[in-house]
Amino acid sequence: MHVISSKAINDFVRQHPTAKASLNSWFKIVSKTNFSNFNELRAIFPSADIVKNVNGNNLTIFNIHGNEVRLIAGIHYNRNKLYIRDILTHSEYDKEKWKNK
Numbered sequence: 001m002h003v004i005s006s007k008a009i010n011d012f013v014r015q016h017p018t019a020k021a022s023l024n025s026w027f028k029i030v031s032k033t034n035f036s037n038f039n040e041l042r043a044i045f046p047s048a049d050i051v052k053n054v055n056g057n058n059l060t061i062f063n064i065h066g067n068e069v070r071l072i073a074g075i076h077y078n079r080n081k082l083y084i085r086d087i088l089t090h091s092e093y094d095k096e097k098w099k100n101k
Helices: 007-015 017-031 038-044 090-094
Strands: 002-004 049-052 058-064 069-076 081-089
Touching (some): 002 017, 007 017, 007 081, 017 058, 069 090
Parallel strands (some): 002 081
């Protein structure tokens, strides 16, 4: 998949350097795999979930770095593109402010 924007990973890692290896591993897997649908993605990332934001859009939530990091992405399987919407710590994610973006 084409990941947009990997800059979000770099920005998060600057603040949370211990998550670097986990995020890089996630990026390598996703960028080398062409998922056709959520079921195929979930075969590789079994803890991934789909949630709706306030606009009704489906977002995929990845649990990364021992469940300490949440990566929120919009995925267009038909275009083979994954848009990173946000990367949050577990506590930031739990505040649910990301749902209003």
